Amino acid sequence: MPVAVFxxxxxxxxxxxxxxxxxxxxxxxxxxxxxxxxxxxxxxSLLLSSLVWxxxxxxxxxxxVSLQKGLLIFGAVFSVVLQExxxxxxxxxxxxxxxxxxxISEENLSPIxxxxxxxVAGLGFGIMSGAFSMINILSDSLGPGTVGIYGDxxxxxxxxxxxxxxxxxxxxxxxxxxxxxxxxxxxxxxAAVAALHLLVxxxxxxxxxxxxxxxxxxxxxxxxxxxxxFSSGGSLQTLTQVWMCKKNGVDSS
Amino acid sequence: xxxxxxEEEFYNERTALVSSESPTMATYTQDSQLPGPADTETKEGxxxxxxxxxxxxxxxxxxxxxxxxxxxGAKHVIMLFVPVTLCMVVVVATIKSVSFYTxxxxxxxxYTPFTEDTPSVGQRLLNSVLxxxxxxxxxxxxxxxxxxxxxxxxYKFIHGWLILSSLMLLxxxxxxxxxxxxxxxxxxxxxxxxxxxxxxxxxVGMICIHxxxxxxxxxxxxxxxxxxxxxxxxxxxxxxxxxxxxxxxxVYDLIAVLSPKGPLRMLVETAQExxxxxxxxxxxxxxxxxxxxxxVSEGTVSLPFSDEETPQSNGxxxxxxxxxxxxxAFMGRNRTYSAEEEEERGVKLGLGDFIFYSVLVGKAAxxxxxxxxxxxxxxxxxxxLCLTLLLLAIFKKALPALPIxxxxxxxxxxxxxxxxxxxxxxxxxxxxxx
Numbered sequence: 001m002p003v004a005v006f007x008x009x010x011x012x013x014x015x016x017x018x019x020x021x022x023x024x025x026x027x028x029x030x031x032x033x034x035x036x037x038x039x040x041x042x043x044x045s046l047l048l049s050s051l052v053w054x055x056x057x058x059x060x061x062x063x064x065v066s067l068q069k070g071l072l073i074f075g076a077v078f079s080v081v082l083q084e085x086x087x088x089x090x091x092x093x094x095x096x097x098x099x100x101x102x103x104i105s106e107e108n109l110s111p112i113x114x115x116x117x118x119x120v121a122g123l124g125f126g127i128m129s130g131a132f133s134m135i136n137i138l139s140d141s142l143g144p145g146t147v148g149i150y151g152d153x154x155x156x157x158x159x160x161x162x163x164x165x166x167x168x169x170x171x172x173x174x175x176x177x178x179x180x181x182x183x184x185x186x187x188x189x190x191a192a193v194a195a196l197h198l199l200v201x202x203x204x205x206x207x208x209x210x211x212x213x214x215x216x217x218x219x220x221x222x223x224x225x226x227x228x229x230f231s232s233g234g235s236l237q238t239l240t241q242v243w244m245c246k247k248n249g250v251d252s253s
Numbered sequence: 254x255x256x257x258x259x260e261e262e263f264y265n266e267r268t269a270l271v272s273s274e275s276p277t278m279a280t281y282t283q284d285s286q287l288p289g290p291a292d293t294e295t296k297e298g299x300x301x302x303x304x305x306x307x308x309x310x311x312x313x314x315x316x317x318x319x320x321x322x323x324x325x326g327a328k329h330v331i332m333l334f335v336p337v338t339l340c341m342v343v344v345v346a347t348i349k350s351v352s353f354y355t356x357x358x359x360x361x362x363x364y365t366p367f368t369e370d371t372p373s374v375g376q377r378l379l380n381s382v383l384x385x386x387x388x389x390x391x392x393x394x395x396x397x398x399x400x401x402x403x404x405x406x407x408y409k410f411i412h413g414w415l416i417l418s419s420l421m422l423l424x425x426x427x428x429x430x431x432x433x434x435x436x437x438x439x440x441x442x443x444x445x446x447x448x449x450x451x452x453x454x455x456x457v458g459m460i461c462i463h464x465x466x467x468x469x470x471x472x473x474x475x476x477x478x479x480x481x482x483x484x485x486x487x488x489x490x491x492x493x494x495x496x497x498x499x500x501x502x503x504v505y506d507l508i509a510v511l512s513p514k515g516p517l518r519m520l521v522e523t524a525q526e527x528x529x530x531x532x533x534x535x536x537x538x539x540x541x542x543x544x545x546x547x548x549v550s551e552g553t554v555s556l557p558f559s560d561e562e563t564p565q566s567n568g569x570x571x572x573x574x575x576x577x578x579x580x581x582a583f584m585g586r587n588r589t590y591s592a593e594e595e596e597e598r599g600v601k602l603g604l605g606d607f608i609f610y611s612v613l614v615g616k617a618a619x620x621x622x623x624x625x626x627x628x629x630x631x632x633x634x635x636x637x638l639c640l641t642l643l644l645l646a647i648f649k650k651a652l653p654a655l656p657i658x659x660x661x662x663x664x665x666x667x668x669x670x671x672x673x674x675x676x677x678x679x680x681x682x683x684x685x686x687x
């Protein structure tokens with residue numbers, strides 16, 4: 001039974017990310033490097049925000065439970081802000097690297113476009129964020145234990161898995177939209193991404209009343225998917241073309 | 254320390270042999286013949302010989318080589334990410350499942366004689382620093398001994414030494430490892446079957462590593478022996494000593510590879526002068542053959558490349574080698590020739606690098622049940638490796654592969670363990686998401 005929970009939650013949480021990795025990233029070395037560097041940048045942002053939270057906790061009274069919870073919420077908000085700052089920093093780094101790659105290539109064309117880098121960077125952030133949220137929970141789900149024995153929710157594992165999947169995909173879409181906003185110098189886009197991130201994170205503060213956190217997170221994810229699709233050049237036309245191509249491919253093959 | 258003598262002896266001998274290996278393996282990246290400079294030199298030589306100058310070809314070919322170098326640079330990075338990741342995965346999987354490698358029962362190597370079971374923190378710190386000094390001095394002495402042997406061409410001695418040491422690794426350590434795995438999973442096994450398995454594994458390994466074998470099999474064996482060695486280090490090095498040793502060996506690596514009188518640098522340079530591969534058992538190499546055609550316009554073509562590299566290795570550590578098996582020269586007028594050359598480019602990483610990366614990640618996995626720390630160290634080491642390869646592409650000479658990765662790894666280990674872990678645990682307890 002625990003093994004079933006482990007595999008189920010693992011595939012729910014990491015299935016889409018793994019599929020995206022295997023089908024779009026694994027074959028291109030440059031994309032793999034950008035993915036891992038994106039994960040590294042997310043890690044750096046987490047490190048700095050944990051440092052701030054740690055200092056705040058050490059400087060406060062450990063007995064006061066509501067204060068500790070308040071500090072945790074502050075830590076989470078600060079972490080979200082810092083993640084977006086590091087996303088911007090990563091954008092700058094990738095732009096510079098892109099210019100370098102274009103300069104040394106023969107036709108002065110970079111082997112990878114900014115949109116592709118945005119997608120890969122977003123996925124890197126998402127995978128690392130998901131891994132850090134989920135891996136310890138997954139390893140605990142293997143061992144002996146009872147969920148919610150002290151009165152907590154029974155659905156801890158599965159809601160964590162769904163939330164992790166949502167966060168991973170959200171990070172990917174935010175990456176695409178964010179980079180696009182930076183490219184076109186639309187600062188309101190950046191502010192919108194940061195605000196949405198804060199909103200999703202804030203909704204999770206409502207846990208364990210999962211009705212307040214999971215469905216809205218998924219609604220936001222679908223909206224972000226549409227936004228990312230349209231901002232990276234997709235349109236209803238291209239969608240229908242994909243369908244037609246599929247049909248043509250099936251007919252002709 | 255209460256130890257059984259015979260086992261101690263085995264370990265002493267083993268680690269004596271291995272630590273003599275590890276400095277040489279301990280990473281240094283070397284780039285002997287580089288596409289850019291080598292090509293321009295040979296081309297200039299050629300152009301002076303030819304009727305029509307190749308001058309106008311040179312910049313184009315050079316930049317094309319540079320582009321190829323950098324385009325395939327990403328490929329090289331991935332070619333090293335995969336084995337390093339595999340080695341770390343094997344070590345972490347073993348540490349998490351087989352409890353033997355995390356049990357401390359007082360046995361220590363003779364290179365770390367000071368115990369860490371002391372009452373005070375200061376005493377423990379002092380003991381770990383002393384252990385580190387002893388270990389590093391042993392490594393330095395062994396490296397210098399090896400370099401001296403190499404300089405005076407005592408090849409038989411070195412080869413015998415290496416064969417003996419890989420024999421130990423492939424037979425004795427894998428026997429131990431298999432025994433512990435069987436114990437953990439309660440698998441019943443009889444001695445004849447075991448002898449068959451170990452004999453086949455060891456014999457094929459010896460052939461693949463020291464003689465000839467399919468490249469992927471050789472790579473697999475090198476990964477396995479690095480993992481086995483890393484597991485031994487994780488088991489037998491005391492806690493604090495292990496971390497201090499990791500730090501100290503990165504510093505040593507930096508000095509040994511970059512300073513003019515460093516032993517590793519002298520080793521590499523001697524091998525380069527003599528144009529021979531160093532030690533086949535100590536380097537992981539990933540080779541790839543690429544074909545490219547250089548269309549050449551009227552008048553010239555000479556692309557004489559001198560073949561200076563042998564497939565196996567040139568220097569230990571990280572290295573980019575280029576081999577061109579053919580010398581071709583064409584003279585043509587008013588015609589275009591395309592010269593197709595097969596080029597083997599490979600990056601090489603010393604086994605010591607694999608071992609110490611895996612020791613770091615394995616220790617992160619061993620201490621505490623936190624997977625986040627392990628993951629953070631893993632990402633940090635990969636990024637360090639990436640940066641090292643970038644520096645290799647820029648500087649085009651032997652570089653130590655340990656310092657950057659180990660520094661990142663150590664920083665991330667301590668900060669994730671002490672700062673991020675409580676934060677993420679509190680967030681997970683309340684199910685907050687960031």
